[in-house]
Amino acid sequence: MRMSNGVEWALHSCVTLSQTQEPVPAARLAELHGTPPAYTAKHLQALSRAGIVHSTAGQIGGYTLTRPASEISALEVVRAVDGDEPAYRCAEIRQRGPLGIPAERCSRPCAIARAMAAAQDAWSLALARISVADLAAAIDADSDGTAMADVRRWLTTAAG
């Protein structure tokens, strides 16, 4: 089971975007963590499709969060990039073979599939409870309160 590595970039970029109301050009988001343009564009598109970021065109065009960072959960960002299919997919193997259960008696998911779904729910709930604002605050706390100020300062400087 492996998550797309774009999730790390997307979460960090949403934290960055939470530090400004001004649109941030894709090139600056790429510069911040040293990601290639195509990679950056692909994941910004995913965040945009999921309604997490909004792009504005024009000379000062770029990306902003669509909502306050306290209203965007880590789960939304993860799903935007990694998809929202559950990790475990039941192929109904209980219907196969000599003891196969007829499909019409399989309307309720298999007990094994239910256990796996419950685990996925526990995972989702943990991430639904954490917002992008929480992550920004936690990163800031780890840096003794300098990290987000550094991000804000960097965002207001001209691109290198």
Place this chain on the structure above:
Amino acid sequence: MRMSNGVEWALHSCVTLSQTQEPVPAARLAELHGTPPAYTAKHLQALSRAGIVHSTAGQIGGYTLTRPASEISALEVVRAVDGDEPAYRCAEIRQRGPLGIPAERCSRPCAIARAMAAAQDAWSLALARISVADLAAAIDADSDGTAMADVRRWLTTAAG
């Protein structure tokens, strides 16, 4: 994020093995859910490496669980087949770019990585709490108590 589809087979097969003390030949486990011999062998090997099943050679050779099914968790079976790497892997992107944090100040995992690890822990805990015996009981309850009796009966009949 996607789990190996062998997990479904492995969990069902452990439930099957929980119904007998006698070794069950790989060919019978393959027959039960219609899986190809190579697929079956590969996953039995994984379960064996993880210490969940034990193989005995000889004329009545086959596989047995190494412990009572109540002492084998769903988590162990999932990890045996799918591996135990966490789904989210932090590539330390915080160390990259113009605001990169020096590695020596990154001994504590990033707050984002910690949030992802906490979600993984919630997932693991949910599966650690469910045993193969629980799954067998739940499947049996779903069938109004006929499923495990059918498995036991089938296991005692000669291979077709």
